[in-house]
Amino acid sequence: MLSSVMGERGRAVRVAFLVAGLAGVSSLLGACQSDQDIDITAYAQSVEPADVLYNQGLANLQAGQLTEASRKFEAIDKQHPYSEFARKAMVMNAFANYRQGQYTEAINTASRYLSLYPNDEDAAYAQYIVGLSYYRQIPEVTRDQRTSQRAIAAFTEVIERYPDSEYVEDSQAKLRYARDQLAGKEMQVGRYYLERKEYVAAANRFRQVVETYPNTRQIEEALARLVETYYAMGLESEAQTAAAVLGHNYPDSQWYADSYKLLKTKGLEPRENKGSWISRAGARLVGA
Structure with a gap:
């Protein structure tokens, strides 16, 4: 199997070039044709062997001639639809x-592959391409942020369905970014x-x-904004709890310093109410 390198944010992600040691396969035309209007010789000349087309596609891909590579790969699908190539x-x-x-087009082609060959050795890579295609948009x-949601779904599929694949680590990193985008939209x-x-x-x-x-990166501000919001609503216990959770997890944060200062204007200080939803949510934070 040939491999190539695809850069993703400064690090290499191997591309499975899928060149198997397949025996030379030639397309065979029907031995007989009853329709005298069909030029069998001309048709035979227009159909290239699948292995030839595939190797030409790979060569174009490596040379950066992507449009021509696609043309070769599409020709295989049309001329040899049931072949291994x-x-x-x-x-x-x-x-x-x-x-x-x-x-x-990338999403549609990869999704079609997954619908036909969900358990194939290259299914993880096809699913990864779906995720990358959404991620880039x-x-x-x-x-x-609907595109972020689709990227999350695609990368989650890579992680959960193909946990041993080489694409899991990068999928996890991109998943975190997409989730941060959704959190940012909420903020x-x-x-x-x-x-x-x-x-x-x-x-x-x-x-x-x-x-x-x-x-996500939004959590510090979210807690601080809860302090501000609950303080404005007169819900002092909730404001104090949000500040306490913020200070426990991010004691050096400017958001905590601002929240602490806000509470002090009423003589309050951070104090966690263990019965609050904020306290329960705070137990799941990275710094908890």
Whole structure:
């Protein structure tokens, strides 16, 4: 099996080039044709052997000629749809589409492969391509994050269904980023409500971050915003609990310093109420 290297944020991720030691396979045309209008000789000349097309596709891929590589891999699927080379070409075509930024095509091709060969040795790689294709389309946090959700679903599938594959580690890293995007979106909406003094709506958004995305970069601000929100609502015990959880996990955080200062304006200090949902959620934080 040939392999190639695909860079992902400064580190190499091996591309399974799928070149198996297959015996030379040639497409055989039907021995007989009753329709005199069909030019059998011309048709035979237009059909290249599957192994020849596949090797040409790989050569184009290695040379950076991605469009031509895709053309070769697609030709195998059309001319030799039930061959072993067609199965392998499908994965390589998904990769070629991904490298060209044709993410929809990459997702469709990889998904088709997975529907046909869910237990194949290259299924993990096909699923990884789906995740990468969604990941590359994740927008800035101010925009709709449905693509982040799809990336999360795809990478979770890699991790859970193919736990021993070489793509798990990178999938985990990209999964964390996508989850951080979702948490960031919740924070953006929460701040919007907080600025307009819609405290209940704001608290619900910040709570969503603490309970659903506890191990993201947004957690410190989310706890601090809960202190601010509950303080404004007059829910002093909840504000003190949020500050206590924040201080326990991130004692050197500027967010904690600001929260502590806010409580002091009313003579309060961080104090954890073990019966609060914040206390229970705080037990799941990385620093807990």
